[in-house]
Amino acid sequence: xxxxxxxxxxxxxxxxxxxxxxxxxxxxxxxxxxxxxxxxxxxxxxxxxxxxxxxxxxxxxxxxxxxxxxxxxxxxxxxxxxxxxxxxxxxxxxxxxxxxxxxxxxxxxxxxxxxxxxxxxxxxxxxxxxxxxxxxxxxxxxxxxxxxxxxxxxxxxxxxxxxxxxxxxxxxxxxxxxxxxxxxxxxxxxxxxxxxxxxxxxxxxxxxxxxxxxxxxxxxxxxxxxxxxxxxxxxxxxxxxxxxxxxxxxxxxxxxxxxxxxxxxxxxxxxxxxxxxxxxxxxxxxxxxxxxxxxxxxxxxxxxxxxxx
Amino acid sequence: xxxxxxxxxxxxxxxxxxxxxxxxxxxxxxxxxxxxxxxxxxxxxxxxxxxxxxxxxxxxxxxxxxxxxxxxxxxxxxxxxxxxxxxxxxxxxxxxxxxxxxxxxxxxxxxxxxxxxxxxxxxxxxxxxxxxxxxxxxxxxxxxxxxxxxxxxxxxxxxxxxxxxxxxxxxxxxxxxxxxxxxxxxxxxxxxxxxxxxxxxxxxxxxxxxxxxxxxxxxxxxxxxxxxxxxxxxxxxxxxxxxxxxxxxxxxxxxxxxxxxxxxxxxxxxxxxxxxxxxxxxxxxxxxxxxxxxxxxxxxxxxxxxxxxxxxxxxxxxxxxxxxxxxxxxxxxxxxxxxxxxxxxxxxxxxxxxxxxxxxxxxxx
Numbered sequence: 170x171x172x173x174x175x176x177x178x179x180x181x182x183x184x185x186x187x188x189x190x191x192x193x194x195x196x197x198x199x200x201x202x203x204x205x206x207x208x209x210x211x212x213x214x215x216x217x218x219x220x221x222x223x224x225x226x227x228x229x230x231x232x233x234x235x236x237x238x239x240x241x242x243x244x245x246x247x248x249x250x251x252x253x254x255x256x257x258x259x260x261x262x263x264x265x266x267x268x269x270x271x272x273x274x275x276x277x278x279x280x281x282x283x284x285x286x287x288x289x290x291x292x293x294x295x296x297x298x299x300x301x302x303x304x305x306x307x308x309x310x311x312x313x314x315x316x317x318x319x320x321x322x323x324x325x326x327x328x329x330x331x332x333x334x335x336x337x338x339x340x341x342x343x344x345x346x347x348x349x350x351x352x353x354x355x356x357x358x359x360x361x362x363x364x365x366x367x368x369x370x371x372x373x374x375x376x377x378x379x380x381x382x383x384x385x386x387x388x389x390x391x392x393x394x395x396x397x398x399x400x401x402x403x404x405x406x407x408x409x410x411x412x413x414x415x416x417x418x419x420x421x422x423x424x425x426x427x428x429x430x431x432x433x434x435x436x437x438x439x440x441x442x443x444x445x446x447x448x449x450x451x452x453x454x455x456x457x458x459x460x461x462x463x464x465x466x467x468x469x470x471x472x473x474x475x476x477x478x
Numbered sequence: 479x480x481x482x483x484x485x486x487x488x489x490x491x492x493x494x495x496x497x498x499x500x501x502x503x504x505x506x507x508x509x510x511x512x513x514x515x516x517x518x519x520x521x522x523x524x525x526x527x528x529x530x531x532x533x534x535x536x537x538x539x540x541x542x543x544x545x546x547x548x549x550x551x552x553x554x555x556x557x558x559x560x561x562x563x564x565x566x567x568x569x570x571x572x573x574x575x576x577x578x579x580x581x582x583x584x585x586x587x588x589x590x591x592x593x594x595x596x597x598x599x600x601x602x603x604x605x606x607x608x609x610x611x612x613x614x615x616x617x618x619x620x621x622x623x624x625x626x627x628x629x630x631x632x633x634x635x636x637x638x639x640x641x642x643x644x645x646x647x648x649x650x651x652x653x654x655x656x657x658x659x660x661x662x663x664x665x666x667x668x669x670x671x672x673x674x675x676x677x678x679x680x681x682x683x684x685x686x687x688x689x690x691x692x693x694x695x696x697x698x699x700x701x702x703x704x705x706x707x708x709x710x711x712x713x714x715x716x717x718x719x720x721x722x723x724x725x726x727x728x729x730x731x732x733x734x735x736x737x738x739x740x741x742x743x744x745x746x747x748x749x750x751x752x753x754x755x756x757x758x759x760x761x762x763x764x765x766x767x768x769x770x771x772x773x774x775x776x777x778x779x780x781x782x783x784x785x786x787x788x789x790x791x792x793x794x795x796x797x798x799x800x801x802x803x804x805x806x807x808x809x810x811x812x813x814x815x816x817x818x819x820x821x822x823x824x825x826x827x828x829x830x831x832x833x834x835x836x837x838x839x840x841x842x843x
Contacts, residue, residue: 220687221687222683222686222687222843223843242689245687245688245689246689248687250684250687250688252680252683252684252687254680255679255680255681255683255684256679256680256681257679257681257684258514258518258676258679258681260517260518260521260522261514261517261518265514265517266514268505268510269510269511269514270688271505272505272506272507272509272510272511273507273688273689273690274688274689275689312684316688316689
C-alpha cells in the first residue's frame with residue numbers, strides 16, 4: 170500500500186522531557202489513522218512535527234512523497250490542519266474567516282462551499298465570538314478543508330464538546346473518509362478512535378506501544394469482555410482468589426471494593442460468578458459488563474487508565 | 479478505494495493546483511489579511527476612541543486652556559480726581575475713583591490691583607502687592623501714565639508688532655506634537671496588541687500552518703496601518719485647521735511622506751516590542767516603558783530644548799523627537815524634505831534596525 174505519511178526514528182526533546190522518543194509511523198493513503206494516548210504522551214508534538222510547525226531533533230518525515238526541508242510550500246498546499254485550541258478571531262464573521270483561509274490556497278472549494286460542507290450556512294454572517302464550542306470546531310474544520318487537502322490533521326477534534334456536538338463532528342469526519350482523504354487524528358477518547366479509525370497506534374511516553382486496527386488491538390489482549398462488580402459486606406470480604414478458578418477468566422483486578430474480571434466468554438463467566446458469590450454467601454450490589462475496548466487495551470499494556478493523568 | 483484511483487485522483491488535483499486560477503485581487507492573501515486586520519480594528523470601539531476621538535479631545539482641551547487672550551485690562555483705584563484723570567490716559571487701566579476707605583478695602587479684597595494716592599509735595603504713592611504680577615504690571619502702567627501726564631517725553635520712539643497670527647501660538651506648536659504622539663501610539667499599540675493576541679490565541683500558529691507566506695502576515699499590519707493613517711492624520715490636521723486655523727506651510731505631499739515614514743518606524747518598533755511576548759501584560763509593560771519617556775522628553779507638549787544640553791543628543795536620537803521636529807518644521811516653517819533630512823535619517827535608522835531585529839527575534843508560535 171502506498172504511504173501518505175512515513176515517519177522514521179523521530180526524536181524531539183524539550184528542556185527536561187523527551188516528548189517523542191524514536192517514533193516510527195506509517196499512514197496509508199486514504200486511511201483514517203488514530204494516534205491515541207494519555208495527555209503528555211507526545212501525540213501533539215508528533216503531529217506538529219508532521220505538520221511542519223516544529224522541527225524534530227532527528228528522524229525523517231515524508232508526506233505525500235515530499236519532505237519539509239525541500240517542498241514546504243507544495244506540502245502546505247495539500248495539508249488540511251486543525252490545531253488543538255486555536256482561537257480564531259472573534260470579531261470576524263464565519264464567512265470572513267473562511268474566506269481569509271481560502272485566499273492562502275491555490276485550489277479548493279469556495280468559502281461558501283466549505284461552510285456548507287460543515288453545515289454552518291446559517292451562521293455565515295455570525296461573529297465567531299458568538300458561536301458555540303461545537304460550531305467553532307466545525308468552523309476550524311471548514312478552515313482545514315478550504316484547500317481541498319489530500320491529508321487532514323485533526324488534533325483532538327472533539328475535546329471539550331458535548332455529546333451531541335461530538336456526534337455531529339464524527340459524522341463530518343466520516344464524510345471526509347468517504348471522500349478518500351487521508352486523516353491523521355489524535356484523541357484520548359477511545360470510543361472516538363474505535364468509531365472513526367481504520368488503524369490506531371497507542372502512544373505512551375513518546376513511543377508507540379501498540380499498532381493495528383481497533384479490532385486487532387482489542388483481540389490482542391485475549392479478552393473479549395470485562396465484568397465489573399461489587400459484592401460483600403464490610404464484615405465479610407470477598408475471597409478474590411477463588412475468582413481465578415472461574416472458567417474463561419483471564420485476569421482479576423480488585424480496587425476500591427470493586428472487582429474487574431477480564432473474560433473471554435460472557436455467557437459462561439457471569440453465571441459462574443453468580444454461583445461463586447452464592448457459594449461464598451455474599452450479596453451482589455453492583456454488576457456491569459462491557460465489551461473490551463481500546464481503553465482496556467491501554468490499561469492492559471500500561472497498567473494505567475487513560476484519563477487518570 | 480483502490481490505490482490506483484487514489485493516486486490518479488491526487489494527480490488530477492495536483493494539476494488543478496498548478497493551473498493558475500482566475501481570481502479577483504480582493505482574494506489575494508495580502509488583500510485578505512489586510513482587510514481582516516482592518517475589520518478587527520474598526521470592530522473594536524475602544525481602539526476607535528483612542529485613535530480618533532482622544533487626540534481631538536486633547537487638542538480641543540489644550541487649545542482652549544492655552545488660547546491667546548487679548549492683554550487684560552487691569553483694575554486700579556485712585557483717590558483724587560486729578561490722579562484718576564491722568565491714569566485714564568492709559569488704555570490698559572480701568573480706573574475707579576474711590577474714597578480712601580473704600581479704595582483700601584477694594585485693594586485688600588483683590589478687586590483692584592493697585593491703589594494710587596497723592597503723597598506729600600505732589601508725589602504719588604502706589605500701594606500694591608509686589609508678589610502679584612498684575613500688581614507689578616499695574617505699577618508700571620500707572621507710573622508711566624502719571625509721568626506722561628506730568629509732561630515726560632520718551633527719548634526713543636518705539637512701535638509694537640503683535641505676534642498673534644496663526645503659526646506661532648501654543649496650539650500651532652501642539653498640533654504637530656499630538657500628531658506625532660498619535661502616530662506613535664496607534665502604530666505601537668496597533669502592532670503590539672494584535673500580534674501578541676494572535677500569538678496568545680494560537681491564531682498565529684494556525685496561520686503559519688497554512689501556505690500563507692509569513693512576510694504577508696507582517697506586511698498586512700503595515701498596510702492596514704497605512705489605511706488607518708490617512709484617517710488618523712486627516713482627523714488631527716483637519717481638526718487643527720478648522721477649529722484653530724493651524725497652518726500647513728510646507729508641501730502636503732512632504733507632510734504625507736513624513737507621516738508615512740514616522741508610522742513605519744513606529745510600526746517597526748512595535749513589531750520589535752511584540753516579537754517575543756506571549757501575554758498582553760508583558761507587551762503592555764514593554765510598550766509603556768518605551769513610549770512613556772518619549773511622551774515626556776520628545777516635545778509633545780513643550781519644547782524638548784528645555785531639557786539640559788547633555789541630554790539633547792539622546793533626545794534627538796529618539797524617533798518621536800525626530801518625527802515631531804520634522805512635522806513642526808514642515809507645518810510651521812514650511813521646511814522642505816531636504817531641511818528635515820537629519821530627522822528622516824533618524825526615523826529611517828529606527829525603521830531598518832527595529833525591523834531587522836524583529837524579524838530575527840520573531841516568535842511564530
